[in-house]
Amino acid sequence: MSISTKYNPKEIEQKWYDSWMQRGFFRSTPNPKKEPYTIVIPPPNVTGVLHMGHMLNNTIQDVLIRRARMQGKEACWVPGTDHASIATEAKVVAMLKERGINKSDLTREEFLKYAWEWKEKYGGIILEQLKKLGASCDWDRTRFTMEEDMSAAVIEVFVDLYRKGQIYRGVRMVNWDPQGRTALSDEEVIPKDTMAKMYHLQYEVVLEDASGEKTYITVATSRPETIMADVAVAVNPNDERYTHLHGKSVRIPLLGKEVPIILDEYVAIDFGTGALKVTPAHDLNDYELGQKHKLQVIDILNDDGTLNEMAQLYVGQDRFAARRNIVKDLQEAGLLAKIEEYKSVLQTSERTGAVIEPRLSMQWWCKMDKMAKPALEAVMEDNIKLHPPKFKNMYRSWMENVHDWCISRQLWWGQRIPAFYLPDGSHVVATTAEKALELARKESGNEQLQLSDLRQDEDVLDTWFSSWLWPISVFDGFKDPDNKDILYYYPTNDLVTAPEILFFWVARMIMAGFEFRNELPFRNVYLTGIVRDTQGRKMSKQLGNSPDPLDLIEQYGADGVRAGMLFSSPAGNDLLFDEKLIEQGRNFSNKIWNAFRLIKGWEVDESLLCPNETAIKWFESRFNEAFVQIEDHFSKFRISDALLSVYKLVWDDFCSNYLEMIKPAYQQPIDRQTIDTTVSFLEKVLKVLHPFMPFLTEEIWHDLKQRKEKEYLIVASWPKVEQFDKGLIEKMDRVLNVVGAVRNVRNSKNIANNKALDLAIKATSGADYEQFLGIIRKLANIEEVSFVEDSLDGAISFVEGGDEFFIPMEGNIDVAAERERLQKELEYTKGFLVSVDKKLSNERFVSGAPEAVITNERKKKADAEAKIHAIEQSLAAL
RNA sequence: GGGGUGUUAGCUCAGCUGGUUCAGAGCACCUGCCUUACAAGCAGGGGGUCACUGGUUCGAAUCCAGUACGCCCCA
Numbered sequence: 006m007s008i009s010t011k012y013n014p015k016e017i018e019q020k021w022y023d024s025w026m027q028r029g030f031f032r033s034t035p036n037p038k039k040e041p042y043t044i045v046i047p048p049p050n051v052t053g054v055l056h057m058g059h060m061l062n063n064t065i066q067d068v069l070i071r072r073a074r075m076q077g078k079e080a081c082w083v084p085g086t087d088h089a090s091i092a093t094e095a096k097v098v099a100m101l102k103e104r105g106i107n108k109s110d111l112t113r114e115e116f117l118k119y120a121w122e123w124k125e126k127y128g129g130i131i132l133e134q135l136k137k138l139g140a141s142c143d144w145d146r147t148r149f150t151m152e153e154d155m156s157a158a159v160i161e162v163f164v165d166l167y168r169k170g171q172i173y174r175g176v177r178m179v180n181w182d183p184q185g186r187t188a189l190s191d192e193e194v195i196p197k198d199t200m201a202k203m204y205h206l207q208y209e210v211v212l213e214d215a216s217g218e219k220t221y222i223t224v225a226t227s228r229p230e231t232i233m234a235d236v237a238v239a240v241n242p243n244d245e246r247y248t249h250l251h252g253k254s255v256r257i258p259l260l261g262k263e264v265p266i267i268l269d270e271y272v273a274i275d276f277g278t279g280a281l282k283v284t285p286a287h288d289l290n291d292y293e294l295g296q297k298h299k300l301q302v303i304d305i306l307n308d309d310g311t312l313n314e315m316a317q318l319y320v321g322q323d324r325f326a327a328r329r330n331i332v333k334d335l336q337e338a339g340l341l342a343k344i345e346e347y348k349s350v351l352q353t354s355e356r357t358g359a360v361i362e363p364r365l366s367m368q369w370w371c372k373m374d375k376m377a378k379p380a381l382e383a384v385m386e387d388n389i390k391l392h393p394p395k396f397k398n399m400y401r402s403w404m405e406n407v408h409d410w411c412i413s414r415q416l417w418w419g420q421r422i423p424a425f426y427l428p429d430g431s432h433v434v435a436t437t438a439e440k441a442l443e444l445a446r447k448e449s450g451n452e453q454l455q456l457s458d459l460r461q462d463e464d465v466l467d468t469w470f471s472s473w474l475w476p477i478s479v480f481d482g483f484k485d486p487d488n489k490d491i492l493y494y495y496p497t498n499d500l501v502t503a504p505e506i507l508f509f510w511v512a513r514m515i516m517a518g519f520e521f522r523n524e525l526p527f528r529n530v531y532l533t534g535i536v537r538d539t540q541g542r543k544m545s546k547q548l549g550n551s552p553d554p555l556d557l558i559e560q561y562g563a564d565g566v567r568a569g570m571l572f573s574s575p576a577g578n579d580l581l582f583d584e585k586l587i588e589q590g591r592n593f594s595n596k597i598w599n600a601f602r603l604i605k606g607w608e609v610d611e612s613l614l615c616p617n618e619t620a621i622k623w624f625e626s627r628f629n630e631a632f633v634q635i636e637d638h639f640s641k642f643r644i645s646d647a648l649l650s651v652y653k654l655v656w657d658d659f660c661s662n663y664l665e666m667i668k669p670a671y672q673q674p675i676d677r678q679t680i681d682t683t684v685s686f687l688e689k690v691l692k693v694l695h696p697f698m699p700f701l702t703e704e705i706w707h708d709l710k711q712r713k714e715k716e717y718l719i720v721a722s723w724p725k726v727e728q729f730d731k732g733l734i735e736k737m738d739r740v741l742n743v744v745g746a747v748r749n750v751r752n753s754k755n756i757a758n759n760k761a762l763d764l765a766i767k768a769t770s771g772a773d774y775e776q777f778l779g780i781i782r783k784l785a786n787i788e789e790v791s792f793v794e795d796s797l798d799g800a801i802s803f804v805e806g807g808d809e810f811f812i813p814m815e816g817n818i819d820v821a822a823e824r825e826r827l828q829k830e831l832e833y834t835k836g837f838l839v840s841v842d843k844k845l846s847n848e849r850f851v852s853g854a855p856e857a858v859i860t861n862e863r864k865k866k867a868d869a870e871a872k873i874h875a876i877e878q879s880l881a882a883l
Numbered sequence: 884g885g886g887g888u889g890u891u892a893g894c895u896c897a898g899c900u901g902g903u904u905c906a907g908a909g910c911a912c913c914u915g916c917c918u919u920a921c922a923a924g925c926a927g928g929g930g931g932u933c934a935c936u937g938g939u940u941c942g943a944a945u946c947c948a949g950u951a952c953g954c955c956c957c958a
Contacts, residue, residue, distance in 0.1 A: 010921065290958095395888070399956065402886055406957080504955085539895085541954090572909070573895060579954085581895060585910060592923045599921035606920070637899095646897075649908070664920080671919060745927085752915065752927040759918055786918095849941040858902050858942095865903080 008605065012598035014562025018700045022136060025703075030074075030719050031141045033081035035493035042073035043497035044082045045476050045527075046142065047510070048150060050089035051124060052096050055134035057536040057544055057570075057582060058503065060554045064567045065533060065644055066501045067140050071696040072639065073498075074141070075723040081494055082141060083479045085148035086129055090419040090468045097123050097418065113417050113463075120418050137555060139563050139699045141719070148479045150471035151420070158483035159420045159471050160436050162521070167434045171372045177411055178289040181364035183310030183324075184357040188415045194352050194361055201351070204229045205278065205342035206335060208238055208255040211263055222247070222255055222266075223342050225277030228287070229335065230327040232257050233316040235264055236300045237283040242268040244279050258340040259318060259331070267298050289363050304365060324362070369413040369422060369464070376516040377407045383515055383525050392531045392642040396504060403508050410513075412467045419465030426460045473513035476500075476526040483521070495522065499529040507532065531642050534579040541581060557587055564698035565591030571648045571697065593652060594701050597694065600660050601705045604683055607669065613676035619776050620666035621682050622730065623737045627658050628689060629729035635693060636726060651693050659690055662741065666780050684709060689724055739806045740777045746803045747785035750812055754801070761788035763813050765797050767878075770807035770871065796882035802827070807871035809879060820883055827883075831876045838869040 025031060035041070044066050049059060066082060074080035097120045098108050108116060132147065148155060166172045179188040206229060207221040224238055238255050240247040247266075254263045264283075271294060272281050285295030286304040295302060305316035310324050319327040335341040352361040381404040383389045384397060391397055413422060425441040426432045427449060435441035438456055446454050477483065480491035496518070502511060511530055518526035536544055544551035557566050569590030573580055615621075631654040638647035667683060669675045687709065691702040695718050706718035751758065764787045766774060774781070778790050793811070796802070799818055800811035844850050845862055 008920095011923070012921095398887055403957080508956090535955095578889095578896080583895075583910080586895085588923075589909070592921095595923050596921065599924085601920085603920035641899080643897095643899090646899095649897085653908090660921085661925090668920090748926055749928085755915075757918085758916070758926070844942080847941055851941085853941050854902070861903065 008602050010599065010602070012562070012595045012701065014564060014594065014700060015559070017704045018137075018139070018563055021700050021703045022139065025141065025717070025719055026144075028715065028717070030717065031082070031143050032145060033079055033143050035489050036079045037493075039077065039079040041494055041498075042070070042076075042078035042080045043494040044070055044499055044501070045479055045497055046082065046084045047500070047502045047506075048085045048087040048148075048472060048475060049131050050092055051086035051128040051131075051149065052089060052093050053086075053131050055131050055138075055554045057551055057554060058533075059131065059135075060138060060566065061536055061570050061580065062501055062503070062533050063135055063138060063140050064570055065531065066499075067138070067567075067699075068571070068644060068696040069499055069501070070141055071699060071719065072723065074719065075692065075695065075721060077722065079493075081143055081146070083146045083148065084132060084135070084140070084142035084144060085146075085475075085479065086132065086150070087468055087472050088124075088149065088151040088419060090414055090416050090465060093120065093124070094416050094418040096127075116417050134555060137558055137563060139567065141699070146479065150468065150475070154481060154484050155471065155474075155478050156420050157436075158474055158478045159466060160423050161483055162474060162517075163420075163423055163466065163470070164434055164436050166371060166520075171375070172412070172434075173370050173372070174367055175370050175409075176365050177368045177370075178292050178363050179366050179368070180352065181308075181362045181366075182354040182357055182359050183306075183308065183362055184359035185354060186308045188364075188366065189354060189361065194354065200346050201227050203227055203277065203345040203347050204332065204335075205345070206232065206258055206282075207340040207342055208258060208280075208282075210250060211254040211256060222250060222280050223278045224280045224282045225345075226282055228328070229331050230312070230319065230324055231284045231287050231305065232282060232331070233260055233312075233318060234284045234286050234303045234305045235282045236285060236295060236303060237264050237267045237298065239267045239269050239272050239281045239283050239294060240279060241270055241272040241274050243270070244272070244274045246279060258335055259338060267294075267300075269294060269298070286365055287363055292365065302365065306362060306364065310359075310362060368411050369424075369462075369466075371410040371412050371470075373407040373409050373516075376520055377404050377512075379519040380404065380512055380515040383519070389515060389525050389527065390529050392529060396507060396532055399504075400507060400512065404512060410467075410469075412470045413462075413464040414467055415463075416465050419468065420471065422462040422464050422466060424462040426462070427454070428458055432462075469509055469513060472510060473517045474521070476514055477517065477522060486522075496525050497527045499531060500527045501531045501533065503535065504532045505535070529642065531644075536580050536582050539581055539583050541579075544582070552582075552584065557584075561587045561591040562594055562700070564701045565594050568593055568648065568652075568697055571645050572652075573645070593656070594698065596656055596660060597698075597701060597705070600655075600664060601687065601708065603664060603668070604680070604687060605708065607680055608674040609677055609680055610674035611677055613674065615676045615678035616779060617667040617676075617679045620663060620780060621679070623666075623733055624658065624663040624686060626729035626731075626733050627663075627737075628654065628686065629727045630731070630734060631658065632693065632724055633726055633729075648697050651697065655690055655694065659686070662784075665784055668783075688721075691718060692721055692724055695719065695721075736772070736777070739772065740774070740780060741784075743805050743810060744781060744784045746805055746810065747781075747787070747812065750801050750803070754814075758786060761786050763787065763789045763791070765791050765793045765800070765811040765813065767793050767796065767809040767811070767875075769809075769875075772806060772808060796878050798882055800882075802879040802882070804830075804872050804875040804879070807868055807875065809875045824880065824883055827876055827880050831873065831880070834869055834872050834876065838866065838873065841866045841869060 046066065047062065070080050070082040097116070100123055101108060101119060135142065163172065180194050182189050203225050204227070205223050205225050208224055210220045210222055212220070222238065226232070235257050240250070242251070250266050251268060252266070254265050256263055267283070272279065283291045283294055283300065285292045285300060285302045287306070292302070303315055305312055306324065307313045312319050312322055312324065312327050314320055319330055322330065332341065353359065354361060381401065384391060384400050391400065423436055423441070424432050424434050425438065425445065427445055429449070431449070433441050433444040433448060435444050438459060438461065441459055442454060442456055445459060446452050474483070476495065476497050477491065480494055481488055482491040482495060500511065514526045518524055538544060538550040542550060554566070561569070566587050567590065569587035570580070572586050572589060631650055635647050635650045638644070638650060663686070667679050688706070691706055695702045699719065703718045706712070747762065747764065750756070756762070762785070764781070764785070768774060781787055782790060796809065797811035797813060799815070800813045801818065801823065802809055802811045804810070841862055845866060851859060
């Protein structure tokens with residue numbers, strides 16, 4: 006038989022994925038006989054392509070869902086995408102531009118037609134990519150946040166909350182792109198470091214006594230053209246320079262309009278001149294200051310960045326032209342004290358490059374305070390657990406200072422806000438235009454109103470306003486609140502997502518859960534870190550520092566990539582991605598593959614007796630010991646630790662130790678009992694490996710034996726925690742230490758591995774080596790083992806567990822070097838003994854420390870004493 | 884500015900309830916091996932003042948306070 010020495014993932018991954026799909030292993034339907042285990046995917050952006058963050062996130066989800074499936078739960082992982090209004094709309098606009106079409110030339114309906122066309126063509130690529138990763142989602146349940154039912158839920162929720170008084174209209178400062186004539190989200194604004202100018206302007210102080218000499222207050226600003234929108238000048242009440250001006254007014258330069266001097270500690274005394282012009286319509290901080298002091302708001306800008314009538318001066322000019330002109334005029338009027346250069350951050354539009362204007366506009370808001378309360382409690386009381394828990398603090402501080410949620414977006418791609426304006430400017434809210442008309446007639450008392458009299462709001466809802474309903478709406482919990490899916494699967498179990506959206510998304514899902522189903526949406530939230538490059542930078546397209554995940558899968562295999570990602574990804578910590586990790590994952594695949602090859606290659610001789618009882622008992626115990634640990638890691642969402650435990654179990658215990666113990670000599674057959682047991686061990690190992698490395702393990706599972714039609718590893722039963730012989734494991738540890746010591750002697754004395762040595766044991770500790778002799782001989786390549794009463798002359802010796810071991814060297818021994826080595830070890834051990842003695846003679850230690858600790862110290866003391874005695878014997882024998 | 888969080892081997896990180904899982908893993912490094920499962924491997928080895936300073940304690944990488952530096956979130 007010839008099996009490649011290298012595991013070749015390419016040949017088998019697609020085969021098994023298809024096979025799983027065909028047999029419906031990913032599919033889930035409510036089964037009252039089984040415990041449900043549900044995960045809803047954090048819906049990726051429908052326009053997105055798989056990046057490293059998705060890989061990490063979805064690998065973790067797949068590990069969880071595969072393990073649950075094997076545990077016999079009804080595992081359901083619901084996939085889908087969200088419509089990502091801003092990102093998608095930007096892509097559609099870009100596509101149209103390539104075709105020479107301007108969005109502004111299209112009607113809303115025309116644009117949406119293009120958008121859907123685009124979505125059908127390019128959308129959801131990411132879901133296909135997830136399949137390459139091995140994601141075992143129930144694809145029949147794939148949802149999209151803008152599909153009909155999901156959208157209906159969104160509209161229904163909007164209307165419901167509006168009726169409850171939870172949704173209102175209000176003014177908000179937005180990032181305005183005057184070129185694109187649209188509001189932008191913070192994510193679409195690119196800050197650029199630039200040198201800006203700070204203009205120091207003279208505001209004349211209004212004095213009762215007009216005859217006196219004019220006095221001025223100097224105000225620094227980077228945007229002098231906005232002075233026409235000024236409504237006050239603010240100074241810090243503690244700023245002694247301005248104490249004499251408290252309660253006075255000033256005149257806006259050029260305009261001559263009087264505005265008050267107001268006092269507020271917000272003003273930084275040491276920045277600029279310590280006097281701040283207050284322009285609520287064009288600066289967020291000024292807006293808040295204005296609100297606080299109940300000041301007027303004067304908006305002097307048009308949509309396109311030109312000045313409007315309110316400005317009185319420079320009307321119709323672009324803001325930058327106006328700035329040039331006003332600077333010139335101020336200079337001429339002698340009101341410009343000086344111009345300073347300073348480093349500043351300019352906000353620019355990602356899409357048009359235009360300088361962003363902070364601008365006030367009317368938006369829709371969702372109140373948060375009431376809904377935040379139960380959502381905060383649920384997390385604080387651990388009804389919903391965050392992993393790692395350190396995020397509780399962050400969550401709390403956010404939820405305790407929660408701001409109302411701005412839910413409208415000036416876009417077309419998304420659910421259109423179901424608010425309808427009447428000719429008189431008032432509005433009604435209803436799920437359909439017809440219902441709105443009915444309502445409008447009733448509320449206005451005007452029965453003559455027609456559909457054509459109503460004008461629907463132009464804006465759409467924030468995408469998060471769809472996705473906060475996700476865990477409910479994927480099971481049609483709005484359309485049909487008592488359907489059997491939602492009753493069975495909801496609340497879901499675990500959510501895996503990034504801490505960046507803990508507030509945007511997770512918190513709001515919790516709110517929605519309580520608001521609409523009176524129940525939390527999930528029990529555990531596993532927060533992954535951010536995948537960064539080796540220099541700690543975020544991965545981004547601009548930097549080009551992100552590898553293409555599909556290339557990695559192609560190169561290293563999906564299993565290798567999955568394992569590699571998880572090797573270094575403790576929950577909540579960023580992962581510095583290094584291809585070396587993936588390489589390690591691939592190497593691990595290969596290691597398992599070769600263990601399989603070894604076992605598969607053995608011929609069985611039925612007449613042989615089993616010589617490996619100890620090894621078999623030991624590995625059985627060792628497996629169970631490791632498995633307990635693995636389960637413990639899983640229960641605490643330490644996925645990375647769980648994998649590492651599996652890794653060590655497979656590589657160190659199974660391959661390096663167990664297989665070496667039982668391996669027959671070259672071309673010798675193996676006995677029936679050993680091979681059968683070993684195959685069952687490998688099967689158990691494959692099971693715990695499967696969630697991490699599904700393809701490779703399924704392949705070996707089938708190569709190992711002929712399987713029945715539905716006898717797949719993906720649905721094989723997860724091992725159960727069993728008792729194990731701790732004593733045997735400890736004994737074997739000691740034996741393996743002896744083996745290690747022999748190997749060390751070989752290495753340091755340059756003795757080839759294939760040269761067999763003899764070993765004499767002077768056992769005084771009472772340890773039983775008898776049943777391990779075969780193992781010692783095999784692993785350390787020992788020809789003859791003997792037990793002796795006295796130390797051996799002319800031998801290299803070492804001490805392990807209080808017993809002395811001798812390797813006869815036929816006189817070829819460097820006595821001086823040996824003496825030195827032993828002397829050194831003796832001194833170290835004596836020093837160790839002193840420290841232990843010190844502890845034990847400390848009365849406060851003996852009386853204060855728990856019994857177990859003291860017993861341990863006593864044992865340490867005894868061991869050290871035995872070792873010292875043994876070394877002294879060896880020294881004497883030299 | 885407010886809050887959070889971190890600093891452990893050359894690098895990336897574990898270390899959970901203070902004490903034998905206590906100083907650990909992987910990578911990198913050094914030495915020797917193509918020993919018929921695996922060089923994507925095997926055997927062995929070196930490497931740390933647990934950021935710093937105090938405190939609590941019989942005992943601190945671990946708990947507390949302060950300092951320095953880093954990162955994250957909010958403004």
